[in-house]
Amino acid sequence: MVRFGLASVAVMVLGIAIYQLIHVSGIEARLVRALPAEIDRDPKLKKYARSVAPAVYSEHCAACHGATLQGNHSNGAPNLADKVWLYGTGSISDIEATILYGIRSGHPKAHNLTDMPAFGRNGQLTQQDVQDVVEYILKISGQRSNNISAERGQAIYAGAGVCYDCHGSDALGVSDYGTPALIGRDGDWLYGGDRNTLYKTVYDGRHGLCPAWIGKLSFVQIRALAVFLHEGSHHD
């Protein structure tokens, strides 16, 4: 009788394992196959993505973006918990594309149209020019600035500095290039929005990187991460 019981338990455990295997592979397939908008409407998929993504994020992303998605000024890793996205609109598929191929990662499909040139170091702008541009950015971002210098900076922004070409003449940034908005950032800057940091950014340039995770993470992990980050940035 005892043996019969043991055998029954073994069969049950095996059955549960097989069910789990089929169920998990089934939901993984559904998660990867689903259109981004479908995931938003499917609580089961979102729940599964939430169960997978945090561990992946902690292991692979948190070192740069911070444990709570808050970003890191020291390396220019953006805050992932706000609604601001450099590339695209922050949709699941946009986020997924960035995770898959990275930013300036060296992958042929990476976001790599431009980076922030070293205007001062390259000699394109003088130190005074850089200072003026910084005052202009401080002004339009709602910080205290020197008005006379900022006026000169505005002319440089729209002229010799060619800043408008990437950041837009309205300074709202261009998502195709991944250039950040310079106004309405509410203190949320990639490297910091204070006078000294902005000066360094314009003078020395910036070259932010995000690795390509295709081949290093599974498609399920990448999709789950994209869903997780999308949720993290679209909470109200």
Added chain:
Amino acid sequence: MIEPLSKAEPPGSLPSQRRRTSGSDTSISSNDFFDFSRTDSRRSFLLLALGAALGLAIAGYGLFTAKGTSTTRLPPEDIALVNQKPIYRSDFVIQTQNLYSVPFEQTTRPQRRKVLDDMINEELMVQRGIEVDLPGYDPDVRTALVNGVELQMYADVLAQAPTEEQLEAYYDAHRAKYSSIGVMRMRDLMLNIRPDEAAPQRSERARKLVAELRNGASLDDAFMQLNGLRDSGALMQSGKPDLGDIFDFAAQAKLTPKVFAVVNQLPAGQVSDPIDDTDGIHIEVVTERKAPKAQDFEAVRMRVWSDIKTEAQDRIRNATYRYLRSKAEILASVAY
């Protein structure tokens, strides 16, 4: 009344012994089936079959769902498989969005179909190109392939930006590289060979000539002829001595290492000691000299940046060639 024993059973045998001798008895109960203290060929066969079926199922699942081996079903991450080559769903979504400039959800089914067809067609053309061995004979394809592989090799180098510390360390270690180019005006003179003159006498004549030149003797034709001197030919233009500015690197390329080593140390207006080289005795006269000047780090920062990257690329390229050659079977003719 006493029940008679069967003929086959020895008298006195117990019921359990009787069961043991009838292993193939089909009337065995379920309790007997799980009695592992007894041999039961039916149970053995059943468990064996169960194990084999389970093994086959697991192997089959693994085989037919493993990436690249699936022949009957589409992996979830792919929107299409073209001769087992995947077209990723994510690439399809991105391409559709890029083409129609709207979120994927707002595209119509025919629009998606068109993008998918285009991607499949492209994949087919790429596969066809490989099939007809385009890289084997088309120079454009070969160049594109080489460039593509190089880009892949250099991906990490191109992606990484050297830090300030790395730039400065490189500059410090290669200061000689970051100097302005030196310029000089000079004559590379040689003593003519006189048949009646032994080597010690020729050396003595060279020393005297050097002394005369250092005392201000003019290097005109008469002096040259009288003293058996000539321009070496290394720095001649149209049969006449080149009296213009010569970059240091040009002088280095034209003179022998031994001679250039001496010239490089001479300031303007100086005459060298006689230099006994393999082709004869040289006397170097430097009339003007702008020595190379070390450039400031800030002035050459971009060059340092580019040199670091170039060196890193060279290292990777050479390592890759070594690795590829170690794996390749190369038969090359020695007659070239």
